[in-house]
Amino acid sequence: MSAPVSVSLLVNGEPIDAVVLPRLNLADFIREHLKLTGTHVGCEHGVCGACTVRVDGEIVRSCLMLTVQAQGASVETIEGLSDSGEIADLQAAFRERNALQCGYCTPGMLMTAQDLLKHVSMPDRPAIREHLSGNYCRCTGYQAIVDAVEATARTRAERRA
Amino acid sequence: MKAAAFAYARATSVVNALELLAAHGDKAKVLSGGQSLMPAMNLRLLSPDILVDIGGLAELRGIAVRGDVLVVGALTRHVDLLGSPEIALHAPLLRDAVAHVAHPAIRNRGTIGGSLAHADPASELPACVLALDATIVVRGPAGERRIAATEFFKGIYETALSPDELLVAVEVPVAGQGVAFFFQEYARRHGDYAIVGLAACAVVAAGSFSDLRLGFFAVGDRPVLAAAAGKLINASVTPALLAEATAALADELDPQEDQQATAAMRRHLAAVLLRRCAAALLARPELEKGATR
Numbered sequence: 001m002s003a004p005v006s007v008s009l010l011v012n013g014e015p016i017d018a019v020v021l022p023r024l025n026l027a028d029f030i031r032e033h034l035k036l037t038g039t040h041v042g043c044e045h046g047v048c049g050a051c052t053v054r055v056d057g058e059i060v061r062s063c064l065m066l067t068v069q070a071q072g073a074s075v076e077t078i079e080g081l082s083d084s085g086e087i088a089d090l091q092a093a094f095r096e097r098n099a100l101q102c103g104y105c106t107p108g109m110l111m112t113a114q115d116l117l118k119h120v121s122m123p124d125r126p127a128i129r130e131h132l133s134g135n136y137c138r139c140t141g142y143q144a145i146v147d148a149v150e151a152t153a154r155t156r157a158e159r160r161a
Numbered sequence: 162m163k164a165a166a167f168a169y170a171r172a173t174s175v176v177n178a179l180e181l182l183a184a185h186g187d188k189a190k191v192l193s194g195g196q197s198l199m200p201a202m203n204l205r206l207l208s209p210d211i212l213v214d215i216g217g218l219a220e221l222r223g224i225a226v227r228g229d230v231l232v233v234g235a236l237t238r239h240v241d242l243l244g245s246p247e248i249a250l251h252a253p254l255l256r257d258a259v260a261h262v263a264h265p266a267i268r269n270r271g272t273i274g275g276s277l278a279h280a281d282p283a284s285e286l287p288a289c290v291l292a293l294d295a296t297i298v299v300r301g302p303a304g305e306r307r308i309a310a311t312e313f314f315k316g317i318y319e320t321a322l323s324p325d326e327l328l329v330a331v332e333v334p335v336a337g338q339g340v341a342f343f344f345q346e347y348a349r350r351h352g353d354y355a356i357v358g359l360a361a362c363a364v365v366a367a368g369s370f371s372d373l374r375l376g377f378f379a380v381g382d383r384p385v386l387a388a389a390a391g392k393l394i395n396a397s398v399t400p401a402l403l404a405e406a407t408a409a410l411a412d413e414l415d416p417q418e419d420q421q422a423t424a425a426m427r428r429h430l431a432a433v434l435l436r437r438c439a440a441a442l443l444a445r446p447e448l449e450k451g452a453t454r
């Protein structure tokens with residue numbers, strides 16, 4: 001029972017083969033085994049959003065996904081999005097507007113905000129709030145985060161025009 | 162917390178999943194999206210010996226129209242319901258409801274089959290399948306069973322499913338002529354479980370209801386198809402009649418008290434939703450105010 005299972009997946013484009021216990025969730029795999037500690041763990045039951053990562057292009061809670069469920073999947077973490085430059089402008093906007101204080105929620109916020117900006121080109125503030133509704137921030141009061149996402153949406157729209 | 166240890170089996174087909182469930186009985190749990198099961202396991206509320214992961218069974222995912230029935234596979238994800246043109250055309254109630262289910266990252270993995278099998282009384286989709294008069298299709302060792310949604314929910318987290326059965330699909334009648342829907346809920350924050358909600362399906366002809374199905378949720382130990390709707394069917398809906406129906410609704414509901422609301426508050430909110438529903442579906446805004454008593 002509960003024997004280790006082998007799993008192959010891509011993490012930030014890099015092929016990974018591992019043998020893991022079924023109970024190991026994807027967040028702990030990313031943090032403890034791969035030492036990619038940008039993915040944070042807050043609640044471990046899906047409510048805080050700190051552990052948000054992308055699996056096959058869509059955001060998910062890595063605390064609610066088993067590593068073995070990621071067999072064959074392509075996982076992207078905050079390190080991947082950051083290193084590729086995909087969210088450099090969003091990160092800069094967070095910095096400029098003080099949209100982070102302790103930073104605990106920030107990786108999940110960036111993941112989720114980038115997901116919104118990929119799907120909707122010019123979201124209004126209620127839409128931004130709704131998309132981020134599953135991500136807790138205990139420091140900023142959210143205003144600055146919404147400001148940063150809104151500002152990024154605007155500059156991206158201008159760049160496209 | 163972290164989940165206790167368990168064994169893991171990735172089902173290769175529906176038949177294989179049923180074999181695994183038969184072999185392990187109630188020591189096994191089906192894993193679909195994991196968006197309710199994993200939190201329960203991480204909190205150590207549940208510790209099954211083995212998870213049977215059906216997540217890879219493509220045969221259970223997807224939406225198809227067969228005649229006048231919309232067939233929604235059990236593994237169809239919340240996000241699929243939101244984006245599906247078939248759902249928007251034939252069962253927009255599901256789209257309207259699922260927009261209130263959790264948050265984007267959770268909707269990307271949570272499934273309709275998991276939501277119905279989980280049977281949280283505060284969940285949106287169980288109330289929708291009641292209102293839509295849907296049929297739940299289940300497969301077990303003895304073959305297929307088809308269960309009316311009205312017979313499916315048995316209590317908090319309890320359904321007509323036995324541990325060796327798999328929910329495989331939901332069949333929803335395609336919306337016909339004159340069918341109208343209403344969905345609203347009270348929640349503290351978008352995406353939270355509702356304090357009280359209503360998913361309704363009506364047939365409106367010549368300014369009155371020739372049919373009305375009111376699926377209330379978060380008002381008891383399971384979703385409720387309110388009998389009070391009967392008062393409004395084939396009748397001229399006056400503020401007085403609507404007051405009679407809301408009084409009957411308050412009698413019929415047996416809401417629980419919890420940290421979100423008292424039973425009295427839930428009864429009150431259910432009545433408000435009923436008035437809003439009648440006002441919206443009959444396009445008579447004055448009904449929302451209710452009769453002065």
Ligand SMILES: Cc1cc2nc3c(=O)[nH]c(=O)nc-3n(C[C@H](O)[C@H](O)[C@H](O)COP(=O)(O)OP(=O)(O)OC[C@H]3O[C@@H](n4cnc5c(N)ncnc54)[C@H](O)[C@@H]3O)c2cc1C
Pocket residue numbers: 045046047190191192193194195196197198199200235261262263264267270271272273274275276278279283284285286322326327328329352353354355
């Ligand atoms: C933070 C958060 C907020 C949420 N908010 C809401 C909300 O507002 N409204 C709401 O409705 N839901 C909410 N959910 C729950 C979410 O909708 C889940 O996706 C859903 O309840 C279960 O679907 P699943 O596919 O993830 O099922 P799983 O978690 O995989 O399974 C749930 C249960 O059903 C059983 N099961 C699953 N599939 C089958 C099947 N095909 N046959 C037989 N048994 C099966 C499992 O064994 C388990 O007992 C929330 C979840 C989280 C984490």
Ligand code: FES
Pocket residue numbers: 040041042043044045046047048049050051052061062063064
């Ligand atoms: S740690 Fe995953 S949602 Fe909180």
Ligand code: FES
Pocket residue numbers: 099100101102103104105106136137138139140
């Ligand atoms: S910056 Fe501290 S939790 Fe958001």
